[in-house]
Amino acid sequence: MDTPAPIARRRTAVVRDGIKEGLKTGARKGGERARAGLAYLTDRIIEMAPRIPVRDLATLRAQFPGLGPEQIADKLVAGAANASSTVGAGVGAAAMLPTPPAIPAELAAEITGVAAIELKLIAELHEVYGARPPGNLRQRSTAYLDSWSGERGIDVIKPTTINAALGGQMRRQLRQQIMKRTVRNLPNLMPFLIGAAVGAVMNRRDTKQLAERIRRDLRRAQVPWDALLELPPLEKPADPLPLEELPKELGEG
Template structure:
């Protein structure tokens, strides 16, 4: 037939497909009552908490920059903690060194001071002692500042420790002899008096013989903590002594002289309240000299105890 489609081009429905009419209303189309609701619904699109039937949400990993910053903060905190531990260990070692040197400081008793400074009263004699101690600590500061003319960072802690040790020995001698001048010698032997003077140096106050807390026979934890705090304060104040080109020598001399005079003023103010006149003292027993007494002339030149001059 002309115009008819050849049989090989005719379209046949696929096997198993719906062969019903394609228009609505066919035998396989859904009726209106079988259709679902056509409204938009009222279900919320917000996330629901506490649903165990829903899959758990996976946390988004932190960006690489944030992870690196967190790792850097952790390492920095660990470095600070390690540095604090080393600093406390160094302060403890220096405090033990000063405690060991305190009984070796030679102290002149009142009779010796009267023979060396005849015709002077208590205040004039105390002025002489303070002036000599201030000159000695100024020399120590100048010596350390001259040694640090070109500061080397690894040597700075050693230089500061040597300066604090020398200054402490000179000021301990001054404190002990001021107690002799004002007639307030602590009771006990050499070790007990040295502990009392160390406590006086760390507290920057005179020894009160009426308070047993200031006359301990050994350094307890509280006294050692006070001593470490005093050493730290001195080391921080002595940092400008390490300035280069001989500037630190001048700064160290001035600052050490000033700090020694301030300490002496506080000590003398406390001792004047408990001063015993010379006429009422009587003949005090002579002070025993330490077996291995320090050479204070070496300390005044900035030489560490146990070293040779110029070493």
């Protein structure tokens, strides 16, 4: 007949093993949900990219008369950094998509809102530096996604094709970029003002750092304005992202 002590030890072992198994199952399911959430956001950002209104070089020069490429680029970066710092819970992208699995709606709004700002910035920086990628609207949008996910300028001599850009490599890069933004923006979910303040500072800092990396690449491939062949106006998106969903600092496309 078992004594109370061995019975207690067996019960403890059963409970311990049950907890371990539960933690493993929970971690596995949590990982699956997180991957599903990242895949969902990746798809939404890919769908959103061609809808972002972009100003072409002629429009930018008209809006910033008398300024050269570096001065206009400084203006664009300052506007985007200010805009990304004001993107918060429930602003902008919250109206664009339902809540993805395992990612709070506020965080999804933050990530997609900042992505829209930075994609617009990247496209307009390429205009300013005379490095518009070839192709139609969707092909250029795909190239800008590749630039955003890899945090680098586009090599217009070796443009990324749509098939290659939307393949596994770029989707992996997009998921990694979204994961980085997810971790970065978690303070914005804190129920105190400090959370929003920290998130705003990080948004501004990261947008500026991204812009500097892009500009460093673009300067190496820069084409002076007077050496540019006359560029046709950029085609407008058939279903543009409503301008009220983009911060006013970014201007119209």
